[in-house]
Amino acid sequence: MSNSDNIVWHEHNITKQDRASLKQQKPCVLWFTGLSGSGKSTVANAVESKLWELSKHTYLLDGDNIRMGLNKGLGFCEEDRVENIRRIGEVSKLFIDAGVIVLSAFISPFQKDRDSVRELVEDGEFIEVFIDTPLEICESRDPKGLYKKARAGEIPNFTGISSPYEAPVNPEIHIKTDEMTLEECALKVVSYLEDKGYLDA
Numbered sequence: 222m223s224n225s226d227n228i229v230w231h232e233h234n235i236t237k238q239d240r241a242s243l244k245q246q247k248p249c250v251l252w253f254t255g256l257s258g259s260g261k262s263t264v265a266n267a268v269e270s271k272l273w274e275l276s277k278h279t280y281l282l283d284g285d286n287i288r289m290g291l292n293k294g295l296g297f298c299e300e301d302r303v304e305n306i307r308r309i310g311e312v313s314k315l316f317i318d319a320g321v322i323v324l325s326a327f328i329s330p331f332q333k334d335r336d337s338v339r340e341l342v343e344d345g346e347f348i349e350v351f352i353d354t355p356l357e358i359c360e361s362r363d364p365k366g367l368y369k370k371a372r373a374g375e376i377p378n379f380t381g382i383s384s385p386y387e388a389p390v391n392p393e394i395h396i397k398t399d400e401m402t403l404e405e406c407a408l409k410v411v412s413y414l415e416d417k418g419y420l421d422a
Contacts, residue, residue: 240320244278247419250313250323250342251410254335254389255352256381257367258359260398260406261326264352267407269324275411277420280316281324282309297378303334310338317346322419330386345417350410351392356381358399 241248251268253261262283272279288295292308295301306329316323329335339347359381360368371379378384389395394413396406414420 237318237320240318242320244320245421246277246320246322247345248317248320248322249346249348249414249419250317250325250338251348251350252313252329252335252338253324253326253350253352254329254392255354256356256359256386257328257379258362258364259352259354260403261328261352263403264350264396264398264406264410265324265326267403268410271407271411272322272414272420275420277322278320279322279324281326282312283326287327297376299378299384302330302378306331306334306338310341313338314341317342322414328380328386330380330384332387332389335389348394348413349389349392350394350396351389352396352398353388354398 237248251265253265255261265281265283269279269281287309288305292305295305306327309325309327313323313325329338335349339349341347363369367376367379368382370376371382376383380386394410396409398406401409411420
């Protein structure tokens, strides 16, 4: 018998719907995916600023920040990457239960892992945001010097160089940063939320 056999979900008096109603919004996770250097965190930050101006309740989960704490012990092999995304998915689910709009900015290179997060939450609560930036542009930016190290063989399993990136097939929001300004990118995401009723529940 495993420990999980003795664990039962504890229902709260205050529901997700109660929390969402109080915040006057529909909770969800905006899942920003793309190559390193594509602009995921930059766009997510800009979106959160606009939602803040609209008095919406948000929280931004960023890849490096999560790896400094919750996922500190995980490396970058495929098994650890899968576990990294699984944990982030579970944290995102808890934030959604709290009635919050979560912005998760992670490379999350494998479609099956992103799909597994989508399956954790209810229909309409997972919004895949593909930050579509060509590899050559990401590499030219190289804000952390990671591509240079990867090309030199100093970083194994680096997405886009020695490890594959599986681009979303049908994301809810598709952003091409090489064709849009940061303002346009942020507005596209906020407009989607407005049009779909996430900001006035």
